[in-house]
Amino acid sequence: MTTTLPARPAPTGLLSARSAAVIAATAAVVAEHAEQVTARFYPRMLAEHPELLRVFNLANQATGEQNRALAASVVAYAVQLIDPDAPSFDHVMTRIAGKHVSLGIRPEQYTIVGHHLLAAVAEVLGDAVTPAVADAWAEVYWLFATQLIAEEARLYARAGVDPSTPTRPYRVVRRIEETDDVVSLVLEPADDASVPEIEPGQYVSLFVDLPGGDRQPRQYTVSSTAVGTRLQVTVRKVRGTGGNPDGRVSSFLHDQVGVGDLVDVSAPAGDLVVPSSDSPLLLATAGAGITTVLPIVEHIARTQPQRPVIVAHADRTAADHALRETVLHAGRQIDDFTRYTWYESVDRDDHRARTGLMDLTDVPLPDGVHVFTCGPLPFMRQVRGALLARGVPADHIRYEVFGPDLWAAPAAAGG
Ligand SMILES: Cc1cc2nc3c(=O)[nH]c(=O)nc-3n(C[C@H](O)[C@H](O)[C@H](O)COP(=O)(O)OP(=O)(O)OC[C@H]3O[C@@H](n4cnc5c(N)ncnc54)[C@H](O)[C@@H]3O)c2cc1C
Ligand code: HEM
Numbered sequence: 040m041t042t043t044l045p046a047r048p049a050p051t052g053l054l055s056a057r058s059a060a061v062i063a064a065t066a067a068v069v070a071e072h073a074e075q076v077t078a079r080f081y082p083r084m085l086a087e088h089p090e091l092l093r094v095f096n097l098a099n100q101a102t103g104e105q106n107r108a109l110a111a112s113v114v115a116y117a118v119q120l121i122d123p124d125a126p127s128f129d130h131v132m133t134r135i136a137g138k139h140v141s142l143g144i145r146p147e148q149y150t151i152v153g154h155h156l157l158a159a160v161a162e163v164l165g166d167a168v169t170p171a172v173a174d175a176w177a178e179v180y181w182l183f184a185t186q187l188i189a190e191e192a193r194l195y196a197r198a199g200v201d202p203s204t205p206t207r208p209y210r211v212v213r214r215i216e217e218t219d220d221v222v223s224l225v226l227e228p229a230d231d232a233s234v235p236e237i238e239p240g241q242y243v244s245l246f247v248d249l250p251g252g253d254r255q256p257r258q259y260t261v262s263s264t265a266v267g268t269r270l271q272v273t274v275r276k277v278r279g280t281g282g283n284p285d286g287r288v289s290s291f292l293h294d295q296v297g298v299g300d301l302v303d304v305s306a307p308a309g310d311l312v313v314p315s316s317d318s319p320l321l322l323a324t325a326g327a328g329i330t331t332v333l334p335i336v337e338h339i340a341r342t343q344p345q346r347p348v349i350v351a352h353a354d355r356t357a358a359d360h361a362l363r364e365t366v367l368h369a370g371r372q373i374d375d376f377t378r379y380t381w382y383e384s385v386d387r388d389d390h391r392a393r394t395g396l397m398d399l400t401d402v403p404l405p406d407g408v409h410v411f412t413c414g415p416l417p418f419m420r421q422v423r424g425a426l427l428a429r430g431v432p433a434d435h436i437r438y439e440v441f442g443p444d445l446w447a448a449p450a451a452a453g454g
């Protein structure tokens with residue numbers, strides 16, 4: 040059932056009163072059709088602008104994930120413009136802007152996206168899109184776009200990056216085979232400039248030229264900055280299940296990229312950064328999420344060794360647990376470092392690991408603990424639920440999604 044939102048003036052004063060009323064009356068119906076809209080939007084835009092196939096993740100197109108992320112964000116943005124009680128949208132804005140900056144998105148491309156998005160709305164909703172409705176949604180789009188463009192301009196300037204050349208060449212100087220499925224690539228700039236400043240937990244986009252001619256970017260967390268002249272990424276090879284293909288970029292990095300090869304790397308992005316207090320930290324990760332743990336543990340060991348850190352990690356087996364020894368080694372330099380491990384199946388030698396999925400109910404939590412969680416969405420939801428039930432405030436729990444951020448999509452799309 041669709042509901043009509045109460046018409047209230049935009050709290051920020053950003054949206055005109057006339058558009059606010061139209062958005063209030065149509066937000067629910069647009070939300071209901073938002074996936075159809077974006078499902079039409081991408082093919083029509085990519086057909087007219089094939090150069091964009093080199094920045095969009097083609098697997099996200101195939102699986103529909105990006106459709107849901109874009110749809111959810113536009114409707115959520117519109118709703119928070121007209122709802123004075125809506126939660127702050129800042130973190131969504133920052134996340135999208137970071138992703139765009141890592142991909143070199145430029146202001147003029149917003150005209151292309153806006154044109155095709157609004158045309159797709161008209162195609163899907165037909166006669167319901169009166170000129171007033173079209174104007175109101177165009178206003179929302181351009182408000183969102185101009186805020187993103189401004190934030191992205193700020194991020195480009197801060198990083199000293201020209202968005203028309205968003206990457207720099209890096210040379211692979213070492214490959215570390217972490218597990219059967221996980222490899223770390225140690226990268227050094229192949230131009231004259233130095234490695235930029237990287238906050239623990241930030242990621243870079245790697246652009247690779249795939250066999251067959253496609254060029255594709257993917258994001259990888261900078262898994263170590265221990266050596267200031269290098270950066271390291273740690274890549275899990277994505278195996279296709281249920282007849283789906285293996286991951287294209289992760290397989291390419293595993294199977295085709297060796298020492299001496301060049302890879303194009305963006306400036307670091309992402310706001311998963313450690314709060315600069317001395318509050319205790321809990322890092323709760325699963326699988327490839329471990330890549331966020333090492334840089335944070337290294338950073339705390341280097342700058343605040345007295346700060347308590349708890350590392351909780353879940354994996355299939357000990358043999359799949361990448362970076363285990365490196366994290367432990369860095370953790371030894373922290374005064375109060377505790378670790379918990381869960382494996383779905385535990386070897387006889389792993390007497391310190393627990394069997395099964397992560398269960399935080401009996402893990403001692405220090406007062407004022409701040410939490411970072413990274414892993415598959417169901418895992419993070421479970422971690423968050425367990426911690427909220429134990430009284431950890433929601434604003435102490437931060438997360439990173441290794442894909443389009445669908446964390447809030449069902450709620451947002453429901454309007
Ligand atoms: C901020 C961020 C940080 C990240 N950090 C890391 C990290 O540190 N380490 C790491 O390993 N990964 C990380 N990732 C994930 C990484 O960016 C890639 O998503 C991952 O490597 C998979 O990319 P791929 O090209 O190998 O797979 P893709 O080719 O993108 O495939 C992804 C999935 O889609 C499925 N698929 C593809 N085509 C189809 C189709 N036609 N029909 C149905 N299914 C299909 C594939 O089977 C696969 O399961 C991060 C992601 C983000 C957003
Ligand atoms: C107001 C306009 C826009 C909105 C609301 C928007 C929204 C989003 C969202 C929500 C994501 C997913 C972020 C995440 O990882 O969680 C995303 C990613 C992305 N956006 Fe945008 N975007 C806009 C404009 C643009 C423009 C102009 C371009 C360039 C043509 C662009 C290209 C991309 C690409 C390439 C990604 C990465 C996702 C993928 O590869 O599948 N976006 N955007």
